[in-house]
Amino acid sequence: KNQVEQSPQSLIILEGKNCTLQCNYTVSPFSNLRWYKQDTGRGPVSLTIMTFSENTKSNGRYTATLDADTKQSSLHITASQLSDSASYICVVQGGSQGNLIFGKGTKLSVKP
Amino acid sequence: GAVVSQHPSWVICKSGTSVKIECRSLDFQATTMFWYRQFPKQSLMLMATSNEGSKATYEQGVEKDKFLINHASLTLSTLTVTSAHPEDSSFYICSARWTRTLSYNEQFFGPGTRLTVL
Numbered sequence: 001k002n003q004v005e006q007s008p009q010s011l012i013i014l015e016g017k018n019c020t021l022q023c024n025y026t027v028s029p030f031s032n033l034r035w036y037k038q039d040t041g042r043g044p045v046s047l048t049i050m051t052f053s054e055n056t057k058s059n060g061r062y063t064a065t066l067d068a069d070t071k072q073s074s075l076h077i078t079a080s081q082l083s084d085s086a087s088y089i090c091v092v093q094g095g096s097q098g099n100l101i102f103g104k105g106t107k108l109s110v111k112p
Numbered sequence: 113g114a115v116v117s118q119h120p121s122w123v124i125c126k127s128g129t130s131v132k133i134e135c136r137s138l139d140f141q142a143t144t145m146f147w148y149r150q151f152p153k154q155s156l157m158l159m160a161t162s163n164e165g166s167k168a169t170y171e172q173g174v175e176k177d178k179f180l181i182n183h184a185s186l187t188l189s190t191l192t193v194t195s196a197h198p199e200d201s202s203f204y205i206c207s208a209r210w211t212r213t214l215s216y217n218e219q220f221f222g223p224g225t226r227l228t229v230l
Contacts, residue, residue: 043224
């Protein structure tokens with residue numbers, strides 16, 4: 001079964017600190033892995049997209065890694081800001097239909 | 113990046129009425145649009161996929177007669193929730209796909225519509 005699992009479910013950190021969010025997937029065939037940021041009551045906004053051959057991609061203070069062998073990805077947030085408070089969703093495109101398969105997200109709260 | 117809008121952003125209606133939600137790609141032509149539903153603390157769940165000018169493809173368990181999708185142009189898709197009931201209360205999100213010559217097709221999400229059925 002094609003699945004995307006994220007951990008932790010929620011995370012609270014202090015402003016200025018770094019954090020790393022994890023994503024494991026069992027999707028076959030694999031096309032690409034995406035990280036999205038979703039603010040409360042808003043639609044997801046793309047942070048990074050990585051294909052099979054890419055193992056790291058950065059977008060400002062966000063750095064995503066991909067290990068296609070172990071089917072794991074991480075999203076590292078550097079020097080967190082209050083505006084980073086949101087849900088971060090790992091999404092894998094793949095499967096026989098090429099659909100997007102969503103994880104449940106990690107809810108990040110950045111406190112002052 | 114490309115912009116996708118939704119209207120309305122929130123709507124409250126009485127049980128039994130129908131509600132129409134619009135999804136527009138503002139600065140690109142979307143070959144395919146997707147409709148998702150998201151319940152609190154849950155993942156986005158794909159409801160249906162629609163290609164311009166053809167009938168929508170619904171996911172298993174989604175009633176096509178209840179959730180009417182029209183994709184009349186490359187920039188507009190509508191979702192109509194017919195005879196809405198309280199259990200239809202949810203966050204509805206559309207996305208639009210712009211096919212390019214890359215190894216993946218980018219999807220851009222709308223801001224979502226919060227539907228509350230009383």
